[in-house]
Amino acid sequence: MSQTTTRVPRPRTDSDGATPEAPRRPVSPQWAAWAFLAPVTLYLALFYAYPLYRNIDLSLRHYTVRSFVRGDAPFTGLANYRMVFDDPTFAPALTHTVVFTGVCLVFQYAIGLALAVFFHQNFRLSATLRALFLVPWLLPLIVSASTWSWMLNSDSGIVNAVLHAVGIGPVNWLTSPSWSLASVIIANIWIGVPFNLVVLYSGLQSIPTSLYEAAAIDGANAWQRFWSITFPLLRPVSAITLLLGLVYTLKVFDIIWIMTKGGPADSSTTFATWSYQLGFGNLLPAFGPGAAVGNLLVVAALVFGLIYVRVQRKQALS
Template sequence: MRTTAKTVGEPRSAGDAIDVAPSAAPRGGSAVLRRVRTTRWAAVAFVAPLIVYLLLFYAYPLYRNVELSLHDYTPRAFVQGDPEFVGFDNFADVISSSAFGLALRNTAVFTLVSITVQYAIGLALAVFFRNNFRLSGVLRAMFLVPWLLPLIVSASTWSWMMNSENGIINSVLGAFGIGQINWLTSPEWALASVTIANIWLGIPFNLVILYSGLQNIPDDLYEAAALDGANAWQQFWRVTFPLLRPVSAVTLLLGLIYTLKVVDVIWVMTTGGPGNASTTLSIWSYREAFGTGQPEFSPAAAIGNLLIVIALVFGFVYLYLRRREDRA
C-alpha cells in the first residue's frame, strides 16, 4: 500500500481545514473587541477631566445660582440651611426696582460702546500690522501690555490718571486751556470714564484675534484686487471685511460676554457711583451680595441670572446667523 508523506500542520482532509478556520476567527474577533474597548476607555480617560471640570466649575455653580435666586437666602438661612422658597419673587422685585432701568441702560451703553470701539480700533491695528515692517513685532508686543496687567492694577492706574485734582489727563487738558473735568465724581462723566478704561483693556484681545484671522486671507486675493484697480479702501471693504466676518462675529460675541460681567474695573474706579451713575447689572449684583455689609444673596443671584439670560440670547442669535450663513 502506497502512503503519502504529509508536512507537519497540513490538514489531512478538506474537513480538517474547515474545522481549523472557525477556531481562529473568534481569537481574531476578540482581539478586535479588546482594541475597541481599550480605545473607548482611553477616550473616556481623556474626556473625564474636562467633564469633571465642567460639572464642578460650571454646572454646579449655575445650579446654585438658580437655587439662590428662587429662595430667600439670608445669612441666618445660610447657617441653618432652611431658606424659604419664593419662586420668581426675587426676579419680580429686581425688575420692578427703581434701580433696574438705570442699571440696564448703563449696561447697554457700557457694553455696546466698549465692544464697538474695541473692535474698530483692534481691526484698524490688525490691518496696520498685517503688512510686516521693521519693529512690527515689538509694537504688537507693546499693545499686549494692557491685556497682561492685572485688572486691579489697570483700574487703579486709570483711577489715578483721571483724578480730578492731580490726574495726568486733566493736566494735559489744562495745557490746552480745557478746564477741570471731574471724571470719576461727576454723574455726567463717571460712565464714560469706566468705558474708556474698559476700551483700553479690550483692544489687545481684538487685535490678537483679528490679526490671526487676517493671516488666513491669501495674498493672491489682494494682488488680484490690485490688478483690477482696487485701492486700499476698496480692498478692505471688498476682500478683508467679508472674509473676516466669521472671526469678527466670534470676537464681538466673546467681547459682549466679557463686557457684560465686568465688575473689577468699575468697582475700583467708581464703585458704581456717584449714586448709580455708573452702576451696571454686574455691579448691582456685586453690591447686593458683598458691597453693603448687609448681603442680599438672592436678589444678587437673580440679577446674575438675568445677565446669563442676556448672554444666552446673543449666543443663540449668533448660532442662528451662522447656520443660516452656512446653509446659504
C-alpha cells in the same frame, strides 16, 4: 459492557511548541471617546453646572445670613425677580449695562481692526509695536483700574493736567454723574483693544495675498480692497470676536468697582456691580436678589450665544 472514553482536545501549539495567547478584544472607540471626555465633563460639572445651579437656587429662595449658613431658606419662587424689576435701580442699571457693553464693543472692535490692518503691512517695527500693544491685556485688572483712577483724578490726574495745558478746565471724571460712566468705558476700551487686535490679526493672516495682488492689478485702491476682500473674509473671525467681547464686557466688574464703585449716585452702576452690591455690599446682604441680577446676565449672554450658533449654522448650510 464496553466502557466509553472521552477524549479531551489538546490545546493548539505553535510550531515551537508554545501555546498562543487568546486574542484580546479591541477597545471600543466609544469607550475611548468617553474616557477622554470624562475630565472635561467633570470640570464643567464642578465649576460651571453646580455653581449655576446654586445661583438659580439662591435666586428662588429667601436667604439671610443665618439661613445661608443653616441651609433652611424658604422657597419664594420668582419673588426675588419681581423685587429686582420693581427696584428703582433696575432701569438705570439696565441702561448703563447696554451703553457700557455697546460702546465698548464698537470701539474695541473698530480700533482693534484698524490696528490689525496696520500691523498686517509687516514693516520693520511691526512685531515690536504689536507686542507693546499687548501690555494692557497682560496687566492685572486691579493695576489697570488703579492706573486709570490716578490718571483721571480731578486734582492730580495727568489727563486734567493736559487739559489745563491747552486751556481747558478740569473735569471731574470719577466724581461727576455726567462723566463717571464715560470714564469706565474709556478704561475698558483700552483694556479690550489688544484682544481684538490679536484675534483679528490672526484672521488676516489666513487671507491669501493673491487676492490682494489680483485686486491691485484690477486697479482697486486700499479702501476698495478692504471692503471687497478683507472685511467679508474676516466676517467669521469678527463674529466670534464680538461674541467673546460681549460675554466679557457684560460681566465687567473689577474696572467699574475699583474706579467708581458704581457711583456717584449709581451713575455708573451696571448689572455686574449691582449684583455685587446686593449680595456683598451691604450690612444686610440680599443674596436672593443679587443672584437674580446675576442670572439676568447669564440669560443675556446665553441668548447672544444661541443667536451666534444659529447664524453660523445658517451660513454653513448656505
